[in-house]
Structure formats: C-alpha cells, structure tokens
Amino acid sequence: MSASNETQGAEGGADEPPQPDNTFYECNICFDTAKDPIVSMCGHLFCWPCLHRWLETRPNRQVCPVCKAGIGKEKVIPIYGRGSTNQQDPREKLPPRPQGQRSEPETQGGFPGFGFSDGGFHMSFGIGAFPFGIFASTFNFNDGRPGPPEAGSPQHTEEMFLSKVFLWVAILFIFWLLVA
C-alpha cells in the first residue's frame, strides 16, 4: 500500500507546477540534479562522480554521506532513465560507473535437489552400504553448490587429496568385504 501511495505522490508532484520537483532528484553531495545517477543500498541518490570522489577521499571509512550506512563501489546501483544515455558526461577521466547486476530469473519446478551436473565430488557404487548412502545424498543435495575450484589453487589440490583419500578408503572397504 505504501509503495503505491508514494508513486502517486511523486506523480502528483510532477503535475503541480510550483513544486520544484527536481530537488527530488538532486545528488546528495553536489545538490545538483544527479548526473550518472547511482543509488546506494540505503536508498540515497548521488552523481557517480561525486560518490566516487567521496569514497576516494576516505578509503578507510566508506560510509553513506547521508546516513553513514556502509557503502562501497560494488554496492551501488546505477539508474538508467529512458532516453538519458550519454547526454552529458564531462568527467571522462573517472572510472566508469558500476554496471547493473543482472541475475537470471529463478526457475522453479522439477527436482531441485538432484543437481549432479555441477561437476563436484560425488561417488556412487553399487553396494548399498549404509554410510555411503548417507554421504552420497548429503553431499549432493544442495543445488546451490559452487563449482569446482580452479586447477592449481590451494583449494583444488586439497580437494584432489581428499578425493584420493576417499578413493583409497573405498578400495580398502571393498577389499575388506571381499576378504570377509
């Protein structure tokens, strides 16, 4: 309800001529209409050049100039209005405004759990031994697992080592089963 009220309020403000409604879109640093506008996670509007300079001025204390919430270059959202591409950008020297982050829409349905395609560690062999059944299912149940680490990284070597250890455990187990 409140969101729709706000929208109405903003539209109503645009209809009233005496209201200087462009103050609504003023950068909170230069107090001018925001150029290359970006908005912080706490909802405050700035020119990207202004905010960039603020962050450069205080590298150790990156806070929102309005509410002092934590802020960072990666945590701002650019605002792309319609038909406002590259009208004015006199400050070319600055680093480009951060890109918008585009996440894929979440697909629903199907079995969310059995994502075996992620290339992670899993083992399966035909003997229905109780503990391995548990491991196999628990290890592979999360569909949001990160992919395998890059080859050569310490995490990769670690995982290769673990993989070998488990392989040897499995071989020993089979051997023990055969002997017994």
Next chain:
Amino acid sequence: MANIAEQRIKREFKEVVKSEEVAKCHIKVELVDDSYRELRGEIAGPPDTPYEGGNFLLEIKIPETYPFNPPKVKFLTKIWHPNISSVTGAICLDILRDQWAAAMTLRTVLLSLQALLSAAEPDDPQDAVVAKQYKENPKIFQQTARHWTNIFAGGPLREKDLESKVTQLIGMGFDQNKARIALSTYNWNVEQATEYLLS
C-alpha cells in the same frame, strides 16, 4: 573542482536563509566577501543552558575540497565550554573532523554546534581546565559560563559576585581578561588566581 564547493555553498546559503531556524533567530549565516570561501555564522545560546540569551559568532572557512572535507569552524566569541578552547575558540566536535559526511550542510553544522552547547562532552575535551571544572564543580562551571556569556556574548544574566572579583583584581593592576581567565581557571579563588597572575 572548486566549482562544486562554490556552487554548493551558494545553494546552502539559500537554504539557510530560508530555513525556519533563521526565521526563529536561532542561527544565522552571512557572507564575509563575495568569494564564498569564508562565512560568518551566528548561533543563539540554547535555552536552559548558561549560554541562554547569548549570541555566538563563528568563523567558517570553506576548504577547496568542500563538501568532501568539513568546513573549518571556530568560535570568534569567547565562550566557557569543555569542548571549545577558552583561548582560541577551537572546537572539538567529531563531525568537524572524522565524522564529517558530505551531505551535511552549513545548517546542520550550526545546529550541531548549538546542540553541543546544550550537551557538552567533558570526556572528549578541547579545554581540559573547563572540562575538569565541569565535572568537579558543576555549579561554579554554570556560573562561569553564564558570566562569560554575559560579558562576551551579550547574555542578559549578570553574575555580580564574579564581576566584583574581577574588579578586585583589576584594582590590583591586572589586565581584565587575564584576571577573568585566572579566576575562571582557579574556580574563582582570588588568592590562587592572584598567585598565578604574579608567577
């Protein structure tokens, strides 16, 4: 880039002039020259404090890097306050140092200073002598601050006891201001103040 500073000060200046605090005579800003680099501020002593009824002048210097760095503000009117130097008028206030934020304005700075007059921070003092008196002799502190407000800031309340002690020391040939500072420092003990002035 100095453009941003000047543009912003111009806008802020309009904002302050229009603000309701100015209408109520609580704060005031004036230009010193046309450059917008130096301004003169004025705040009224807040009610229910020893500063009530006084008007305190401030020197405001706008750095080139404004608003990314805070304005440099100090009291031109002498004032007896734990966070303001009784000698130089330098102010100890976090927002004028590391807690500055670019969205703050002349108006918010002046209102913060007014709030500082209502709520001193004796544990983060600028003037150690005043802060000690504030903590250990709150009554004498109140009287002294009221006396200074009366003498320097046009406050209406006279502290006749204190005035007579100053007059006494002037009669002994001391400079008025030095006598006042010595007496204020030594909790209005005439003997100690005289000793200090003679040493």
